Amino acid sequence: QVQLVESGGGLVQAGGSLRLSCTTSERPFSVYLMGWFRQAPGKEREFVSAIRWRDGTTYYADSVKGRFTISRDNGKNTVFLQMNSLRPEDTAVYYCAADTVGHTIAANTRTVGGLYDHWGPGTQVSVSS
Numbered sequence: 001q002v003q004l005v006e007s008g009g010g011l012v013q014a015g016g017s018l019r020l021s022c023t024t025s026e027r028p029f030s031v032y033l034m035g036w037f038r039q040a041p042g043k044e045r046e047f048v049s050a051i052r053w054r055d056g057t058t059y060y061a062d063s064v065k066g067r068f069t070i071s072r073d074n075g076k077n078t079v080f081l082q083m084n085s086l087r088p089e090d091t092a093v094y095y096c097a098a099d100t101v102g103h104t105i106a107a108n109t110r111t112v113g114g115l116y117d118h119w120g121p122g123t124q125v126s127v128s129s
Helices: none
Strands: 005-007 010-013 018-023 033-039 046-052 058-060 068-073 078-083 092-099 123-128
Touching: 005 092, 018 033, 018 092, 018 123, 033 078, 046 068, 046 078, 058 068
Parallel strands: 010 123
Antiparallel strands: 005 018, 018 078, 033 046, 033 092, 046 058, 068 078, 092 123
């Protein structure tokens, strides 16, 4: 069972930055896509960003393009989410997710949380105005 652990959440003022990390101790770690999702109180979980492990191709939700950057460290089995210019509407619990099977190969599937087979417990990000 692959276990994912997020870190880096916290409280920041609007316009500030945070860097989230997600790592696993699984060795070897075979993954097709790593993603970040978030869920605000009273709202549905939504896709934020994803990175294809093999070649580093990245994907972003329109709401975070130009502000968030996803990256990975293959050697450390870690994925990062650098969040800049944070807004109060970015406040949410952020979850790391992994597709280790390949369910998200099709272009229109990587935003579907149900196709990721492993999830972290989440980390809280709060942005004050």
